[in-house]
Amino acid sequence: MKKGLALALAATMTLSTASFAAIPAVADDAAEMKVAMVTDYGDITDQSFNQTTYEAGKAFCEANNIDFTYYKPEGDSTADRDAMIDKAVEDGYNVILMPGYAFAEAISDSADLNPDVKFIALDVSQYDLDTASGEEGYTRDNVYSAVYQEELAGYMAGVAAVKMGYTKLGFLGGMAVPAVIRYGYGFVQGADNAAKELGLADVEVNYAYGNQFYGDADITAAMDTWYSNGTEVVFACGGSVYTSACEAAEKAEAKVIGVDVDQKATIDSVYGEGMCVTSAMKGLAATVDTLLAAIMNGNWDDYKGQVETLGMVSEDPELNYVQLPLESTVYTDNFTQDDYKALVAAMYAGDVTVSDDTTAEEPAAEVVKVNFQGNLK
Secondary structure (H helix, E strand, C coil): CCHHHHHHHHCCCCCCCCCCCCCCCCCHHHHHCEEEEECCCCCCCCCCHHHHHHHHHHHHHHHCCCEEEEECCCCCCHHHHHHHHHHHHHCCCCEEEEECHHHHHHHHHHCCCCCCCEEEEECCCHHHHHHHHCCCCCCCCCEEEEEECHHHHHHHHHHHHHHCCCCEEEEEECCCCHHHHHHHHHHHHHHHHHHHHHCCCCCEEEEEECCCCECCHHHHHHHHHHHHCCCCEEEEECCECHHHHHHHHHHHCCEEEEEECCCHHHHHHHHCCCCEEEEEEECHHHHHHHHHHHHHCCCHHHCCCEEEEECCCCCCHHHCCEECCCCCCCCECCECHHHHHHHHHHHHHCCCCCCCCCCCCCCCCCCCEEEEEEECC
16 A cells, blocks of 8 residues: 555544544535445444445535435345446436445446446455456446455454453354454454463454344344353454344343444443443544545545555554554553553554464464354354
């Protein structure tokens, strides 16, 4: 990733309440800019990808007097997503925000048909685009996608969980897609290295995927079993699948770790104060802000046709695209805010490395016992 782009994006990052004081003045051609978001299989209240993208797009456009709306497909299929993109274009929207890997085929279907429309995708990888299009190295001048180093955020959460004093951990993924797997494998690596550092031999991780991005009674029952058998904290990773972990944790008076955004306020208000001990986050809102500002100010050429991997750009935790919430994490004597800052500095300097290899069917660990359960459904 180009250093200049990384720093430009990082400068806009506010992963809790967005502030637009630094947004440049509206360009003369901003009146021609109309922004629409299309949701994937979730909705704009999912406390995850859709909600964060929607809120960031809406706030930016309101601050800059740009027309903004969103479209929700009728079902979870490429045809449904294509239909909403077509509707947005027919309605005059010329910038389309698309959160999630499920949009790869829709991009392939729509980008060539709408060369004057700019498509901004979050978490659509080069592999996704190549597979969907059947074209190696797929790129179009009206498409930009950001992907993230989730393994780094997962690693931080794994280190934090063990150093906070938890030895019975859980990882509940949504579907076993690359981003979720990276989160999970990073989480296990972090827990494993923290256990080695502390000389612990009794750390265990229950590891499973719900095979869907929402919670239900079956997944909640599986989480009930985990917690009743001693699991203390579950990293719930994938859309609203976290609701099942939280429902079970509430009954067991146990803990969870949030994902993608700082979920503490939402989880604690619904399920109990102090339930969410931290969240493994990535800079979705900052990416949306930066790309919309680039279009508004005539700088799309700096981003067009790129699939960029965003991760760490600074030893300052809050400037990175992968991080834990600096203020709302529930710190302990053995994992203080200074300890977190030191971990970030070590990772940025390269003194701590995290593998992004997800080719193995199961996550590997040296001292942590991983109870891999595959898909729960």
